[in-house]
Amino acid sequence: MxxxxxxxxxxxxxxxxxxxxxxxxxxxxxxxxxxxxxxxxxxxxxxxxxxxxxxxxxxxxxxxxxxxxxxxxxxxxxxxxxxxxxxxxxxxDMSVLDNVTNSFNTKMKYSVLEAMLRLPRYWKEEKEARKKALDLLHVFNMEDLAYENAGNLPYxxxxxxxxxxxxxxxxxxxxxxxxxxxxxxxxxxxxxxxxxxxxxxxxxxxxxxxxxxxxxxxxxxxxxxxxxxxxxxxxxxxxxxxxxxxxxxxxxxxxx
Amino acid sequence: MRKTRISTPIRYLINTALIVVLWVLLTVVISASGLKGEYYRGIMITIGINIILATSLNIVCGYLGQLPLGHAGFMAVGAYSGAIFMKSTPAAALLRAGNSAAVIPYLIIAVVIAAVVAGLFGLLIGIPALRLKGDYLAIITLGFGEIIRVVLTNIDSVLGFKVTYGASGLARIPKFTNFNVMYVFTVLILFLIHVFMKSRHGRAVLSIRDNEIASESVGINTTFYKTLAFVFSAMLAGVAGCLYAGYLGSLYPSTFKFMKSIEILVMVVLGGMGSMLGSIISAVVLTALPELLRSFSDYRMVVYSLALVLMMLFRPKGLMGTYDFSMGDTLERIIDRIRFGGKSRKEVQG
Structure with a gap:
């Protein structure tokens, strides 16, 4: 160790x-x-x-x-x-899902231009990030709350x-x-x-x-x-x- | 959770169809109203410019959560740079000959120049200004807006050029902004803001608004994203300025006074900071309202001010709060309602 x-x-x-x-x-x-x-x-x-x-x-x-x-x-x-x-x-004021996907920001590589033109890399990375975030929420039994506003969750x-x-x-x-x-x-x-x-x-x-x-x-x-x-x-x-x-x-x- | 899911290509199709339908509707209204049509056309173009200004300010104000007061400054920079470029092209002669299609390439270049120059100014002012917060940022951007106006007024006499023509105004700009140009650019810019906000970059901007310390702790480069949002907002204001110049045909530095920035800010605050739909609605209402009230000309400004006061009393978070509209989501909800009757979403889920 x-x-x-x-x-x-x-x-x-x-x-x-x-x-x-x-x-x-x-x-x-x-x-x-x-x-x-x-x-x-x-x-x-x-x-x-x-x-x-x-x-x-x-x-x-x-x-x-x-x-x-x-x-x-x-x-x-x-x-x-x-x-x-x-x-x-x-x-x-962001959804539970966005709270989590925001953490992937630095691991995602698509640029501002790619985002604006919605090029393939945008779709691919967004889909991956979404899936990873939902998986992570699933581990902690929170996937049902994915689309709630984070501020509305119980303590x-x-x-x-x-x-x-x-x-x-x-x-x-x-x-x-x-x-x-x-x-x-x-x-x-x-x-x-x-x-x-x-x-x-x-x-x-x-x-x-x-x-x-x-x-x-x-x-x-x-x-x-x-x-x-x-x-x-x-x-x-x-x-x-x-x-x-x-x-x-x-x-x-x-x-x- | 909604049961009905509309796939992305179909959402795009629906939205495109609606945009076309709206265009046809507005065009019919203009052409069917005879002499009044010209008046309507003018109001609609002004509304378009105000929509771009309000939604672009909303990026910094609503999404990033800062308070800049120099939006008119960026608009002025874009307006003058676009107009000066257009004057140097044969666009005026082409327009006089009725060949408006040939103007389009020049028009696009002018808009790009306006966006780039305004963006550069945004970068220049944004890097030092965004180190400050709240009131301090407001003051520094306010100062910047005034500097731009004063420079535009005096630069000719100081340097001995004939570029901005000072307080007497820049006249005889080719009038390249017609209704269709305005419509296309408004739709395009709204789309650009939307896709920006729905990307990882938009999320980062929102997270800075909600909690800057926390977004740093998850590795968001806050300085970069603040500057990015600020520059993006400035660029779009530049585009609005350029189209404004092409609509009026003449520019005066006094148009871009401090009050212009406040006017745009009022639209954003009334619509709800952080809501694009709110900015659009209040841009439409606040542009159309003074026109509708022309028949009560004496009481016009009273009613206008009263509307603002009442609004702030009863909806302090703005018309729409932070709600953002999505045609696809709304349709999904409506279809759900039809398919599953009056049951609430929870019951359907269970």
């Missing part, structure tokens, strides 16, 4: 505040890794560093042994990083569609930012199944941020705990649950 994602000594400073300092993580192929920590610990900042929204002050990010330094969000998406957002960011389906849209870019690494936020226990259960299915079917690395401990402990193989921008613990769910430093960060210190 090879490293898909590797971060070494990642650090970002906003003004005088080190939002993340000395952050190290390795995520392997076929692995689900979790990133947890109290509010304001810097979890989403880590995601923004990985996707190129923020530029790290120092440190190295490599994706499949390729250094990502200086690459934009768009270039990193092409390199194989896909993400979902903490607050859903769907293309609300759980919107979250799922965001994951499908990210998967459609054919990523090596999938970043999920609080996928279970606002979900009830039944929906969370469903989501856990979905995430497991993604790993088994697409063989990609998944890194997720989550506050729902049943989800994190249930599916993550390795967990990294952040507090005030620093990694305070790393290990399997069992190790993390017993770690006194983690317990202190979440619950405070017991008085002597």
């Amino acid at each position: 090879s490293n898909v994602l590797k971060c070494e000594h990642l650090r970002v400073v906003f003004g005088g505040l080190a939002a993340v300092s000395d952050f190290n993580i390795e995520v392997n192929e076929n692995e689900i890794a979790g990133l947890i920590g109290p509010n304001g610990a810097g979890k989403t900042t880590v995601f923004n560093l990985l996707t190129g929204v923020y530029v790290p002050t120092s440190g190295v990010i490599t994706l499949c042994d390729k250094d990502l330094a200086g690459m934009s969000t768009i270039a990193r998406s092409h390199a194989g990083i896909a993400r979902t957002f903490q607050n859903i960011r769907l293309f609300k 759980g389906s919107q979250r799922r569609l965001e994951i499908i849209r990210a998967l459609a870019t054919n990523p090596k690494l999938l970043l999920l930012d609080e996928p279970a936020a606002g979900m009830n226990p039944a929906e969370t259960e469903n989501l856990m199944e979905t995430i497991g299915k993604i790993r088994d079917r697409f063989h990609i690395a998944i890194l997720l941020i989550e506050h729902d401990m049943s989800l994190v402990m249930g599916i993550c193989e390795r967990i990294t705990v952040l507090n005030f921008g620093q990694v305070i613990a790393q290990g399997t769910p069992e190790q993390i649950q017993k770690d006194p430093v983690v317990i202190e960060a979440y619950l405070g210190k017991q008085r002597d």
Whole structure:
């Protein structure tokens, strides 16, 4: 098994505040890794560093042994990083199908002129994209909703569609930012199944941020705990649950 | 889900047939109204120009979700470049001899020149302007539109040329825009916008409107697509300007004032931002309404303004919202209704 994602000594400073300092993580192929920590610990900042929204002050990010330094969000998406957002960011006024086919944009090759003259390549690639998108929706039982407006979907389906849209870019690494936020226990259960299915079917690395401990402990193989921008613990769910430093960060210190 | 499916070639056939039928209808109306026909013809050509202007602004305004206020500037660039080219050709003599078929090649070249020049200006202004958003983009495009107008007014006296003839206007442009030319170009441009929006490029533009950060995260080159939509819109405005010049036969920089841009924007907003049908309908209504109200000439502008206010009160998202019309889809729905009676679509599905 090879490293898909590797971060070494990642650090970002906003003004005088080190939002993340000395952050190290390795995520392997076929692995689900979790990133947890109290509010304001810097979890989403880590995601923004990985996707190129923020530029790290120092440190190295490599994706499949390729250094990502200086690459934009768009270039990193092409390199194989896909993400979902903490607050859903769907293309609300587009159909569910178009939300997914839009992700194939860079893999389709027909030019503006070919589109306007509707040359054979336009028809061929559009047909392929449509089929691929419907297949992908089928995997997640959403093909019946293909022609609905994405904004009209129920909350759980919107979250799922965001994951499908990210998967459609054919990523090596999938970043999920609080996928279970606002979900009830039944929906969370469903989501856990979905995430497991993604790993088994697409063989990609998944890194997720989550506050729902049943989800994190249930599916993550390795967990990294952040507090005030620093990694305070790393290990399997069992190790993390017993770690006194983690317990202190979440619950405070017991008085002597 | 609809049960009836109309295949693409048949959809094209139906649409082509409808376009021809509409052409025949309008032609009959013009020729059957005798002296009034000329008046109707003029209104229809103006409507055609406004349809092109409104739908082209709708690309940036409705589909891309930006707010440019310099559309009249691109129209002016297209109008002047097309007109100056036409004046240098023997088109005027050909038209006087009644040989309008021989003008067509010149006409096509003029339209292409107008589109290319307006597109170049669109690129020039678009690359820096599209780094800004919202109000800032509005201000910078507004400034651009005014610069174009001022340049057109003063360039002759500054450089000592006789190109635009400044404020006294560019006159004696061959009147190459007749009803048929206008009709063909309007249909053609509507088709081009439609196929653009139904491609991967159109989807990318829409996704930028809905969420720019998310579209970057799925690998959409947002800068490229913003510029592309902006340039495309400018090119079509240039075409509209060129046809406008060929219809009036004379051009004055004062036509392309800031108010012209606002007028076009009003059409788009009233029709519903992001709806091509909405832009078309409001272009037709807002061009025809002042003409229909001529008999109440004193109250004309009052009624016009009142219509705008009422519209914004009761349909703030515009006439059509973001709904886009498709003849094929509508026919499918109607056939479904006939085949499966009054049942709702859900019941049919189950």
